[in-house]
Amino acid sequence: MQQIFNFVIKNKTFLLFLLLLGIALSLTIQSHSYHRSKFINSANGLTGGVYSLSNSFDQYFDLKDENKLLSEENKRLREQLLNSSQNLDSSYIDTKYSETKYRVTIANVYKNSYSLTNNILTINKGKNDSIKQDFGVITSKGIVGIIDNTSNNYATVLSILSKTSRINAKLKSTRHIGSLKWNTDNPEFVQLEDVSKFAPVKVGDTIETGGESSIFPQGIGIGTIASFEIDITGDTYNIEVKLFNDMTNIGTVYILENLDSSEIKALQDSSNE
Amino acid sequence: MNNVTVSNTVRFILLLLVQVMLCNNINFLGYINPYIYIIFIFLFPIRENRALFLLLSFMLGLLVDMFSDSGGVHAAASVVLAYARPILLKTSFGMLYEHHSIKFSTTEIGSLITYVTFGTLLHHLVLFSLEIFNISSILLILQKTLFSSIFTIILSILIIILFSRNKK
Numbered sequence: 001m002q003q004i005f006n007f008v009i010k011n012k013t014f015l016l017f018l019l020l021l022g023i024a025l026s027l028t029i030q031s032h033s034y035h036r037s038k039f040i041n042s043a044n045g046l047t048g049g050v051y052s053l054s055n056s057f058d059q060y061f062d063l064k065d066e067n068k069l070l071s072e073e074n075k076r077l078r079e080q081l082l083n084s085s086q087n088l089d090s091s092y093i094d095t096k097y098s099e100t101k102y103r104v105t106i107a108n109v110y111k112n113s114y115s116l117t118n119n120i121l122t123i124n125k126g127k128n129d130s131i132k133q134d135f136g137v138i139t140s141k142g143i144v145g146i147i148d149n150t151s152n153n154y155a156t157v158l159s160i161l162s163k164t165s166r167i168n169a170k171l172k173s174t175r176h177i178g179s180l181k182w183n184t185d186n187p188e189f190v191q192l193e194d195v196s197k198f199a200p201v202k203v204g205d206t207i208e209t210g211g212e213s214s215i216f217p218q219g220i221g222i223g224t225i226a227s228f229e230i231d232i233t234g235d236t237y238n239i240e241v242k243l244f245n246d247m248t249n250i251g252t253v254y255i256l257e258n259l260d261s262s263e264i265k266a267l268q269d270s271s272n273e
Numbered sequence: 274m275n276n277v278t279v280s281n282t283v284r285f286i287l288l289l290l291v292q293v294m295l296c297n298n299i300n301f302l303g304y305i306n307p308y309i310y311i312i313f314i315f316l317f318p319i320r321e322n323r324a325l326f327l328l329l330s331f332m333l334g335l336l337v338d339m340f341s342d343s344g345g346v347h348a349a350a351s352v353v354l355a356y357a358r359p360i361l362l363k364t365s366f367g368m369l370y371e372h373h374s375i376k377f378s379t380t381e382i383g384s385l386i387t388y389v390t391f392g393t394l395l396h397h398l399v400l401f402s403l404e405i406f407n408i409s410s411i412l413l414i415l416q417k418t419l420f421s422s423i424f425t426i427i428l429s430i431l432i433i434i435l436f437s438r439n440k441k
Contacts, residue, residue, distance in 0.1 A: 012324065013323045013324060013327065013356075014356075016324050016327050016328070017327055017352060017356045020327060020328070020331040020348070020352045021349055021352050021353065023331075023345065023348070024331070024334070024335075024345035024346075024348035024349035024352060025345065025349055025403075026345070027338070027344045027345025027348065028344040028345040028346050028349060028403050028406070029344075030344060031342075031343065031344025031345070031346075041339065041342055042339060042340055042341070042342050044339070046339075047293075047339055047340050050290070050293070050294070050340070051340075054294045111340075113297070113341065113342070114300075115300050115303060115304035115306070116341075116343065116404065117404060117405055117406075118342075118343075120342035122342075156342060187303075248300075
């Protein structure tokens with residue numbers, strides 16, 4: 001017993017080193033799985049406070065770009081409204097079927113990263129704004145990512161620029177589906193895999209969200225096809241997609257909550273059993 | 274003694290804030306960032322308790338991790354650097370370290386550069402190995418280590434010379 005104590009006292013620095021290294025490594029390994037560390041993330045009061053301070057200065061420099069983005073979006077929406085052939089007479093609207101399916105929340109990006117292998121954004125909306133895990137995040141141009149951790153006032157977003165993210169996507173013209181991944185090389189391009197080789201793939205075609213998951217609605221833009229090749233197995237295409245969003249410059253985002261998601265999830269769970 | 278505590282606390286907080294608010298957003302050529310918070314580990318007083326030193330380095334790394342959502346990679350790299358510091362000191366300063374008489378404000382510039390270079394390379398190698406976490410991307414790890422190290426070494430040496438050599 002005496003010898004054990006002596007050993008511990010003699011090697012206390014080394015043992016402390018091993019302990020701390022062990023904690024750090026376990027946090028690292030945890031962070032490489034899909035749902036990240038619950039304790040060490042930037043959605044807490046301290047980091048959120050610091051980022052909100054620096055963001056309050058930063059915002060002023062981006063006002064011009066933000067204004068341009070907003071007016072472009074306004075133009076697009078107004079075009080849609082004027083060109084829609086639907087009859088907007090209120091007497092035809094049957095309230096029972098026109099319930100809103102998605103609730104939209106606006107948030108500011110406090111921290112953005114795009115040079116790591118798993119990129120995370122921090123935004124200034126959290127539990128107090130009813131933001132929960134697995135809500136979708138988009139900008140006026142296209143998708144950004146999925147909500148990961150939330151605190152009272154802040155949330156982290158798992159960016160599509162992440163090794164662990166898998167998003168269901170399809171070709172706009174034909175509805176052939178695939179899954180969207182990122183090979184960590186370039187923040188402007190993501191990869192769409194497992195697209196059937198019967199799909200008519202053309203450079204320049206639009207890729208959008210597939211609507212198979214309950215996170216994103218169908219038809220949110222992702223990007224255009226930059227190049228493509230047949231997979232080694234010969235059955236599927238691997239497509240290089242150029243993103244609509246400039247992921248290195250994101251100011252304001254929209255958070256989408258699918259109000260039917262619990263119903264869809266319950267249905268899927270019951271049919272899996 | 275009190276003076277040392279105050280100056281190290283200030284250094285800890287300042288380096289952390291500069292790291293997360295400025296240096297993490299540089300992204301020179303797309304991915305090169307300097308990690309200057311390790312200056313705290315380089316300049317920590319040599320005669321202080323080693324256990325305290327390891328704990329503080331771990332805390333600093335963990336806080337940087339918290340701000341940059343990187344799990345525990347900075348914490349691990351900082352702890353490794355802090356643990357390996359006596360060996361680095363011995364190789365770079367030789368006899369001075371044996372006599373416990375190193376003052377970073379008066380040492381030779383050459384020894385200081387050796388010390389910072391080896392320390393930074395070790396820290397960045399651990400950091401990027403854990404961040405990429407894939408042995409098949411070993412070239413990417415080495416490439417990131419090399420470029421970020423050059424950036425960090427230049428900045429660290431400039432900062433050390435600017436801020437801690439003025440008491441000559």
